[in-house]
Amino acid sequence: MGLLLPILLTAGAPLRAEAPVSKEYQVKAVFLFNFAQFVQWPPKSFTSAGDPFYIGILGEDPFDAFLDETVKGEKVDGHPLVIRRYGNVEEATGCQILFISRSEAGRMADILSSLKGRNILTVADSGNFIENGGVVYFVTEGKKIHFKISLEAAKQAKLTISSQVLRLAQIAGPGKE
Amino acid sequence: MNLKDMPIRQKLMSVNLLTSSAVLLLTWASFIAYEFISLHRNMLQSYMTRAQIIAANSAAALAFQNQADAANVLDALKLDKRMNVACLYDDKGTVFAVYPADAPSATFPPAPGESGYRDGRLDIFEPVVQGDRKLGTVYLQANLSALTDRYAAYAWLALGVVTASFLLAYLLSRILQGQISRPILALAGTAKAISDHQDFSIRAEKLGKDETGSLTEAFNRMLSEIQDREQALRKSEERFRSLIENNQDGIAVSNSEGEALYVSPSLTRMLGRVESDFIGKSRKDLVHPDDLPLVADKMAETLRNPGKTIQARYRLKHQDGSWRWIDMTAINLIDNPAVGGIVRNIQDITEKLKMEEIVRLGEAQAIATIKDYAIFMLDPQGKILTWNAGAEHIKGYKASDIIGKSISVFYAPEDAAQSRPQELLQTAVRNGRVEDEGWRVRKDGSRFLADVVITALKNEKGELRGFIKIARDVTEIRKAQQELREKTQLLDSILRNIGDGVVVANEKGEFILFNQAAEKIVGLGPMAGGPDQWTEQYGVFRPDGKTPLPAAENPLAKAIRGESTNDMELVLKNHPNPNGIPISITGRPLKDEKGAIHGGVTVFHDMTERKKAEQAILQTNDFLNAVLENIPNMIFVKDAKELRFVNFNKAGEDLLGIKRGDMIGKNDYDFFPRGQADFFTAKDRSVLNEGKLLDIPEESIETKTLGPRILHTRKIPIRDKDGKSLYLLGISEDITEQKRQQELRTYTQALEVSNKELQDFVFIASHDLQEPLRKIQSFGEFLKEEYGGKLEATGKDYLDRMRSAATRMQILINDLLTLTRVTTKAKPFVPVDLSVVLRDVLSDLEVRISEKNAKVDVGPLPTLEADATQMRQLFQNLIGNALKFQKTGVPPEIKVEAETLEGSRPGERQYNLRVKDNGIGFDNKYADQIFKVFERLHGRDEYEGTGIGLAVCRKVVERHGGSISAEGIPGQGSVFTIVLPFQQGLKGGKA
Structure with a gap:
């Protein structure tokens, strides 16, 4: 039932006052960073202990520099966080988290099918994402941003998502809204 | 009350209770202190843990800014009543979620601080960390009501336990203090009783072995000593009193005036008086008037010399008026506080004085009449004063002749000239007495040897009053x-x-x-x-x-x-x-x-x-006797005159069966038949007459126990130095056994030769017989093959009979050869397992066994030393026989079994082997006959065979040092029993 509780976005201090990015994407950037903390990737995702942890953005970047600011100097299990921006999906196969921009909403099925079998936490806020095998889907209801998670997709990508996060999310499967 | 003056009982109780109370209080104080510390620490620990759990659970809520979830996590605290409030601060220290939901914000510290107890509550701050990122802080605030409740419970429990312990300590002290106080109180009671009643026979009771017990013991010992001493004192006093009262002597104690203070019963008895006659009376009433001055003198002397004994003899008046002489000894003990007077010891000597007078008179009379001794008195100058009968007798002077003369007259003139008499008297004065022996002269001038003693007589003051001289005539004695x-x-x-x-x-x-x-x-x-x-x-x-x-x-x-x-x-x-x-x-x-x-x-x-x-002679004799006795030959000695046995040795006793005692003194006629005795006697006589040794190589003798014996005897004459025969010595050797052995040897040799010849004959004969026989068989065969068709029926019959006879003869010869081979082809003995032998035999006979439908049952069989081939022959023959002599129509049943016969030594062990069958059997009167060569109980037509098989069996068994026997019941079966030794011994089999 906790999963159905609405997530209240604090109205408190903006992350960056001068940032041209909308508040919505500021929150989503922080959430992306948080997922890096609460999700476990299979060990084979990294070849060595010092490998960077890539957060990729496919298509148009809605975060501008905000995401770079958020992860600057941060590490996940010793891996330094690095942001990558990709024009097409073939380039994006090496990242751990991939945010698929609204600009790619029409090609969602193709993109996701080409990422099938990769250990990538796919995140999107548009298109038929979950139905096509996406993992985390941001839903905005008024001012609140919450997310749906497809356990099946996560399982296929061999990702382990913290139960604390699952407690906050709506669980969805493909073909299910 | 001061503790020092308290009775022991209370003192002990107080000490115990104070000690136990102090210990209890201290124990409880430290317990509560410990509890206080550990409760605080535990509570802190437990809330820290809780805060950590909440921090871990709220990490995502903080990270994803989900206040509702955070509140939900905090809400779990409502189960703990001690929780006051709780909240979550975000990473900036702003309150993010609270518990309870309606808690006013003023309740929470404005920013996270330090954990700890403060203002009657417990504050816990726990950071919320995800990875290495701090997401916020958990704050918990708990009230301390739990601790307060615990302290109240401890206080009540402490009060209860202390009270109960105190009561228990009081009860135990009450009971146990008796262990210490009781003996002391008992001792004190005893001491009081003794001092109250002055009774030292009372004893304190000992109640244990501790120091109090030792004290009681020492106290009792002290009492015993006091009692003993008191008793000794009483006894000594009684003894002393009894001594005085039972003394023959009278005892009196008087003061310095001479007045009696005490008189002993013996004194009153002595004078026939009563105590009152003395006490306070003057001495004048008792002392003889003539003795009063002496008594007064002595009294004065006594008073002058305290402690010195003063003696006096005087008379005291008896109740009956007579005077009693007494010897008094006084001692002044006035200064002695124990006595305080003059003590007098008074002895009645009246009777003693009377006796002394009689003795004095008797002595004088005796001296006068003594005859053997001259006893006379001399005055200081040596003049004779008295003269007794002895003096007159020895010296020859009458009293009237000699009294008043000097003793010099008794001495020889030469002695007198040298003043010998005076010398002697002077020596007597000097030494008190003198002895002398020397020649004296009698009145008639003859001399005699005198033994003289002169004693000087002195008065109390030592003045010489005279001499007494005693002389004796010792002339004869000395001679x-x-x-x-x-x-x-x-x-x-x-x-x-x-x-x-x-x-x-x-x-x-x-x-x-x-x-x-x-x-x-x-x-x-x-x-x-x-x-x-x-x-x-x-x-x-x-x-x-x-x-x-x-x-x-x-x-x-x-x-x-x-x-x-x-x-x-x-x-x-x-x-x-x-x-x-x-x-x-x-x-x-x-x-x-x-x-x-x-x-x-x-x-x-x-x-x-x-x-x-003597010893040397005895030893020689013993040696000869030993030789004689131990020699295995009979030795006898006969006297030459009557030829009676005079000696006969042990070997002779054993041979003749007659004891030596029965033999000696008798002759041959007493023991042997007349003819024999005549023979012996004749030989004896000839030996004695000719004086030469006779050797009789063989003579027969009939003995009692051993029957007829043959002796080799030598007879030897024993002669004196003149050549006259004294004895006949006979030495006989028993050669019976020797003779017998010799005969046996001769017989055996003859037997062996004959056996050998027989074997040779049989062997040669068999071989030589076989040659022509083979010809008969061969040509018979040719005849049958080539001319058989041309012969008529009768001719054929003759030919068949001839061939059959030849075959039988062949078998006969082979059997005979087998028989001789038992000894000629013998093999050495080796250990043979009879089971193996039987197996081989049965396999050889297999065809016949199955033809006859026979049953052969073989039991466990031993291994023994034997000739394996012959064992095989033995069993082959026996089992073959059993198969052969089958009852018509009845399948043979054969049984082979063994039985061990243990001897006393391993070498003596034997086996009983039995071969039983259910065949036609035989009559037991033929039991021996069947083992002989060519002996058959049945016709050839009935049962084939040569009649040699069992003879071979017997020969084999005998060669093995065993025996074979048979038993049969006609129509029912027979049993062959073979006894075989386990070992063949060293001699081995006969080749």
Whole structure:
């Protein structure tokens, strides 16, 4: 039932006052960073202990520099966080988290099918994402941003998502809204 | 009350209760302190843990800014009543979620701080961390009501336990303090009782072995000592009183005026008076008037000399009016506080004085009448004052002749001239008395030897009043003594110089004489001790040198008792003669003229040399006797005159079965048949007459126990130096066995030769017979093959019969060969397992067994030393027989079994092997016959065979040192029993 509780976005201090990015994407950037903390990737995702942890953005970047600011100097299990921006999906196969921009909403099925079998936490806020095998889907209801998670997709990508996060999310499967 | 003055009981109780209370309080104080610390620490720990759990659970909520979820996590705290409030701060320290939901924000610290107890509550701050990122802080605030409740419970429990412990300590102290206080109180009670009643017989009861017990014991010991001392004092007083009261002497105590303070019952008894006659009375009423001045003098002297004994003799008046002489001894003990007066000891001497007077008168009379001694008195100058009968008798003067004369008249003129009489008197004055022996002169001028004692007589003051002279005529005595001395010296000289030991003892057993020879032989001189000690002192033994001679049998002791001993042999074995000396001793009693025994004498001499000689002879004899007795040949000696046996040895006893005692003194006619005795006697006589040795190589003799024997006898005459025959010596050797062996040997040799010849014959004959036989068979065969068709029926019949006879003969010859081979082709004995042998035999007979439908049952069989081939032959024959002699129509049933017969030694073990069948059997009268060669019980037509099989069996078994026998029941079956030894022994089988 906790999963159905609405997530209240604090109205408190903006992350960056001068940032041209909308508040919505500021929150989503922080959430992306948080997922890096609460999700476990299979060990084979990294070849060595010092490998960077890539957060990729496919298509148009809605975060501008905000995401770079958020992860600057941060590490996940010793891996330094690095942001990558990709024009097409073939380039994006090496990242751990991939945010698929609204600009790619029409090609969602193709993109996701080409990422099938990769250990990538796919995140999107548009298109038929979950139905096509996406993992985390941001839903905005008024001012609140919450997310749906497809356990099946996560399982296929061999990702382990913290139960604390699952407690906050709506669980969805493909073909299910 | 001061603790020092408290009764012991209370003192002990107070000490115990104070101690236990102090211990309890201290214990509880430390317990509560410990609880306080540990409760606080535990509570802090437990809330820290809780805060950590909440922090871990709220990490995502903080990260994803989900206040509702955070509130939800905090809401779990509502189960704990001690929780006041709680909240979550975000990473900037702003309150993010609260519990309870309606908690006013003022309740929370504005920013996270330090955990700890403050203001009666517990604050916990716990950071929320994800990875290495701090997301916020958890704050918990708990009230301390739980602790307060615990402290209240502890306080009540402490109060209860302390009270209960105190009560228990009180009860235990009450009971246990008795252990200490009771003995002390009992001791105190006893001491009080003793001092109250002055009764030292009371004893304190001892209640344990601790110090109090020791104290009680010491106290009791002290009481015993006091009691003993008191009793001793009382006894000594009683003894003292009883001494005084029972004393014959009277005791009186008086003051310095002479007035009696105490008189003893013995004193009142002495004078027939009562106590009141003395107490307070003047001495004038009791003391003889004539003695009063003396008594007054003595009294004064006593008073002058305290502690000194003063003696006096005076008279006291008896109740009956008579006067009693008393000897009084007084001592002044006025200064002695225990007495405080003059003590007088009074002894009644009236009777004693009367006796003394009688004695004085008697003595004077006696002296006057004594005849053997001259007793007379002299005045200080040596003039004779008195003269007795003895003096008159010895010296020849009458009293009237001599009184008033000087003693010089008794001395020879030469002695008198030298003032000998005066010298003697002066010596007597000087020494009190003088003794002298010397020649004196009688009135008639003759001289005599006098033994004289002169005693000087002095009064109390030491002034010479005269002499008393006692003289005796010792002339005869001295003469006799001189003679005796000479005789004794002579006797001594004789005894010293003779070689025999001489010892004389008086009737008391004291040695009077022990001459030199005696000391030399015995090795010891005379010793005190008496007859009972002699055996031990001198080592007197019987001739065996081992049995001590009983004291009563000692020759000297017997002599003293009046018994004589003649040439008794004894051995003296003592320290100087450790090997023992044999002696011959003779003893005689010593008797005086009247026959009274007054001692005994023994004379003895050393027999060592004689004994040695005797010993040598005895040893030679023993040696010869030993030879004679142990020689295995019969030896006898007959006297030459009547030919009676005089000696006969052990071997002779054994041979003839007649004891030596029965033999000696008799002759041959007493033991042997007349003819035999005649024969022996004739030989004896011829030997004695010719004086030459006779050798009889063989003579027969009939003995009692051994039957007829053959002897080889030598007879030898024994002659004196003149050549006259004295004895006949016979030596006989029993050669019966020798002869028998010899005969047996001859017989065996003959038998062996004949056996060998027989074997050779059979062997050669069999071989030689076989040759023509084979021809008969071969040509018979040719005849049948080539001309069989041309022969008529009768011819064919003849030919068949001939061939069949030839075949039978072939078998016969083979069987005979087999029989001889049992001995000629024998193999050495080796261990053979009969089971294996039987298996082979049965396999050989397999065809016949199955043809006959026979059943063969073989039990467990032993392994033994044997010739395997022959064993096989044996069983082949026996089982073959059993198959052969089957009952018509009945399948043979054969049984082979073994039985062990244990001997006393392993080499004696044997086996019983049995072969049983259910065949036609046989009559037991043929049981021996069947083992003989060619013996058949049945016709050839009935059962085939040559009749040699069982003979072979017997031969095989005998070669193995065993035996074979058979038993049969006609129509039912037969049993063959073979006995075989386990081992063949060293001699092995006969080849």
